[in-house]
Amino acid sequence: MTYSNVPGFKIRNQAAIHFLTFTIVGWIDVFSRKRYRDIIIESLKYCRKEKGLRLHAYVIMSNHIHFIWSSADNNLSGLIRDFKRHTSKRITASIQEEPESRRDWLLYMFRFHANQTNQNELFRVWSGDNHPEEIHSAAFFATKMNYIHQNPVRSGLVAKSANYVYSSAADYENKNGLIEIDILHW
Secondary structure: OOHHHOOOOOOOOOOOOEEEEEEEHHHOOHHHOHHHHHHHHHHHHHHHHHOOEEEEEEEEOOOEEEEEEEEOOOOHHHHHHHHHHHHHHHHHHHHHHOOOOOHHHHHHHHHHHHHOOOOOOOOOOEOOOOOOEEOOOHHHHHHHHHHHHHHHHHOOOOOOHHHOOOEOOOHHHOOOOOOOOOOOOO
């Protein structure tokens, strides 16, 4: 069962702030390579500047990303669609064009997952569900923010969340992270 089929996991208010999870198909560890994490960072910067993305929090793990997003243009679903489409193309192009020891396997897996859909895709990098949850209160925001920032700590990657480079945790401790974010104060 996918989250998109579960009542409650749907973007009902395009203008609201949402907690989102983007997962690589098959939980493949794509982001174990820096260049794929950097594609995400570059794409986030572009979407903030050109597409009205309000990036409130994030963490990039090896096979998924957690976000708290909103859209200045009140079109969160379109923003998600465009971001996933663009990053999917950039990731598969990087796999095909740059040295990658897992090239054949990754492309096989992405092709396999594309063949499981009715979307006429050559490759599928992202799962179809985003597990959107509307941020409806300061307490819920704090819970989701803690969940996002503690993910690398729970995974044993760092002892302190602000030390994980691919996260907004440092930004919330008045330090500069990799990308400018839109800090929320409740």
